[in-house]
Amino acid sequence: MIRIVGTYISPYVRKVLACLHLKDLAYEIDPLVPFYGNEEFARISPVRRIPVLMDGDLTLADSTVICEYLDEAYGGAPLYPADPARRARARWLEEYADSRLGEALIWGLFNQRVINRFVWNQPPDEGRLARALEQDVPELLDYLEGEVPADGFLFGSIAVADVAIAAFFRNAAFAGFGIDSARWPLTARFVARVLDQPALTRLRPFEELCMRTPIAGHREALAAAGAPVSTETFATPTPRRGILRT
Numbered sequence: 173m174i175r176i177v178g179t180y181i182s183p184y185v186r187k188v189l190a191c192l193h194l195k196d197l198a199y200e201i202d203p204l205v206p207f208y209g210n211e212e213f214a215r216i217s218p219v220r221r222i223p224v225l226m227d228g229d230l231t232l233a234d235s236t237v238i239c240e241y242l243d244e245a246y247g248g249a250p251l252y253p254a255d256p257a258r259r260a261r262a263r264w265l266e267e268y269a270d271s272r273l274g275e276a277l278i279w280g281l282f283n284q285r286v287i288n289r290f291v292w293n294q295p296p297d298e299g300r301l302a303r304a305l306e307q308d309v310p311e312l313l314d315y316l317e318g319e320v321p322a323d324g325f326l327f328g329s330i331a332v333a334d335v336a337i338a339a340f341f342r343n344a345a346f347a348g349f350g351i352d353s354a355r356w357p358l359t360a361r362f363v364a365r366v367l368d369q370p371a372l373t374r375l376r377p378f379e380e381l382c383m384r385t386p387i388a389g390h391r392e393a394l395a396a397a398g399a400p401v402s403t404e405t406f407a408t409p410t411p412r413r414g415i416l417r418t
Contacts, residue, residue, distance in 0.1 A: 174199040175402055177213070178206070178222030179390070180378045181346070183278065183339035184235040184270070185223040190335045191239050193371035195248035200402040203382070203390050206414060207291055213406035220414040236266060239332050251332045262333040265319065265326065269336040272312055277340045277349075280304025285347040290387065291411050309349070313356045320362040330369050338366035346383055 174192070176199055178185035192199050204213065206222045217224050217233040224231065225238045227245075232238050243251040253259045281304045284296035316337065320326065325334045341351065341363045353360035366372065378399050385393045388409065395401040 175202065175226040176200075177202045177204050177216070177224035177226070177406060179203050179382060180375060180394075180399075181205075181343070181382050182222050183274070183343050184221075186339040186342065186372070186375060186379075187235050187332070187335050188223045188225065188238050188242075189375055190339070190369075190371040191242055191251055191332060193374060194251065194330065195242060195246050197242070197246060197248070198400075200400045202402045202405045202407070203378075203394055203399070204405065204407050205291070205387050205390070205411075207411035208387065208407045208409070210406050210408045216406075236263075236270060239266075243332075249329065249331075253327045253331070258327055262327055262331065265333040266336040268315075269333075269340060273337065273340040276304050276308035276312055277344045277347075280308055281349060282343045282347045305349070309344075313351065313359055316359045316362075317356050320358050322358055322361075325366070330366065330371070334362075334366045335372070338363045338372070342367060342372075342379070346379075 174197060176185065176188060176192075178188075178201070180186070180189070180201075180203055189199075189201075204222065206213075206217070206220055209217070209220055213224075214220055216226070216231050219233070221233070223235055223238060224233045225241070227241075230241075232241060239251055252262050280300055284301040284304070288294045288296055320337070325331065327333065344350075351360040351363060377397065378394055381393055381397055382390055391401055391405060391407070
């Protein structure tokens, strides 16, 4: 069975799990918050980031590479358009989400308001937080407002590009941020439309459970709630910082 290593709270894990559901693929999950990964986790994910996919003898440690592998190796709903130009555009929007939205909404907002408090017991960097809210997030929303469709999805059926964009705003909501629907109406509706798709709504209970449960209790609480939790884990009780910082 496919195993995914990574917490339900991560937007990168959320993207991969949604794609697994779009393809109707069974999986198990080691719901690891990456700061708590052991030395074996560092071996399979050299930059100590999530998600990691383990499928037989294959191990992959990047969400985009994982989604491309799932699309090429398994049948079911396509995750990328077939046309080369549209496929390239989908890859660009996914990359924009993973990099620019990740920088602003995760490192600038979610990490400051959530991770710093619950993992490191530290206050937010108020300068970084202000820059995210006052400059970075408005800029990225201005861009997305010109890219997302008024109705439906980016390339017909819901696929990776849609999920990659919307996944980050789920974390933004956990950090107390909502899109101003008067200023960015297309983006607000698009994100809500994507997050309301079954591939993502089925993840909500597990995400919300993680948000209200101490990290040490995630595995037990998720298993009790019916999540497909793996019997083995790469977790340790003590956090340590990753290699890459933004």
